[in-house]
Amino acid sequence: MEFFAKNSVQLIFYMKSGVDHTIPTVRMKERTNFNLLDILRILGGLILLNAFLSWHFTSTKTWGYDGKWVNPRYLKHICSFKSYHFTLEELSLFDGSDPNLPIYLAINGSVFDVTASPQIYGPKGSYSFFSGKDAARAFVTGCFKKEDEFTYDLRNLDSTEAEADIKSWQNFFLSSGRYFYVGTVEHPPLVGEPPALCSGKKFPH
Numbered sequence: 001m002e003f004f005a006k007n008s009v010q011l012i013f014y015m016k017s018g019v020d021h022t023i024p025t026v027r028m029k030e031r032t033n034f035n036l037l038d039i040l041r042i043l044g045g046l047i048l049l050n051a052f053l054s055w056h057f058t059s060t061k062t063w064g065y066d067g068k069w070v071n072p073r074y075l076k077h078i079c080s081f082k083s084y085h086f087t088l089e090e091l092s093l094f095d096g097s098d099p100n101l102p103i104y105l106a107i108n109g110s111v112f113d114v115t116a117s118p119q120i121y122g123p124k125g126s127y128s129f130f131s132g133k134d135a136a137r138a139f140v141t142g143c144f145k146k147e148d149e150f151t152y153d154l155r156n157l158d159s160t161e162a163e164a165d166i167k168s169w170q171n172f173f174l175s176s177g178r179y180f181y182v183g184t185v186e187h188p189p190l191v192g193e194p195p196a197l198c199s200g201k202k203f204p205h
């Protein structure tokens with residue numbers, strides 16, 4: 001009997017009911033440390049709470065931000081550490097006509113992903129003529145009505161002006177929060193005469 005009862009009150013309970021009311025002597029081991037699962041639970045909770053609040057206040061999951069840091073294609077691209085090298089023919093596939101492919105444009109050899117602005121670079125976009133090609137020359141001259149301006153051929157242009165314009169446009173696409181650099185495009189050697197001189201309106205913004 002002593003084995004079950006630690007004091008007289010427990011002994012009375014035991015004798016009346018026949019049930020052992022002994023307080024368990026082996027106590028649960030107290031948890032003092034967070035484990036990985038706890039951390040994951042807290043993080044998951046915070047992500048859910050953040051998404052809920054963002055949806056509530058902005059009707060988007062990212063507080064209205066839709067730049068490249070929430071673009072799965074950009075995240076995949078930077079995680080792959082890859083830089084692509086296209087031929088002009090390959091680049092032409094990325095002109096926005098195939099909705100399953102991204103939209104690319106090139107400026108003097110550098111290729112950028114501009115899929116984030118289909119209203120500008122998509123088939124009906126205001127600047128769709130730049131998509132799927134390296135139209136460095138048109139970026140300098142601003143002549144958008146002449147088919148042969150959409151080329152990487154910069155011959156006969158003022159080289160200082162061309163270099164400055166091209167650098168400035170490449171910087172625009174590089175530093176944009178929506179577009180990103182994907183690689184380079186090959187320039188076959190230029191043959192024949194350069195396009196006739198044309199000067200359109202300069203970029204006003």
Ligand code: HEM
Nearest residue numbers: 117119120126127138139140141142143200201202203204
């Ligand atoms: C060398 C001349 C020019 C070049 C290379 C050029 C190029 C561009 C490009 C690449 C964009 C798209 C920017 C983006 O992705 O956000 C753009 C937008 C725009 N450009 Fe030009 N541009 C030129 C001249 C002009 C001129 C002369 C005007 C007007 C008089 C103009 C009006 C606009 C407007 C209104 C937009 C916004 C388009 C939209 O959101 O759909 N541009 N330009």
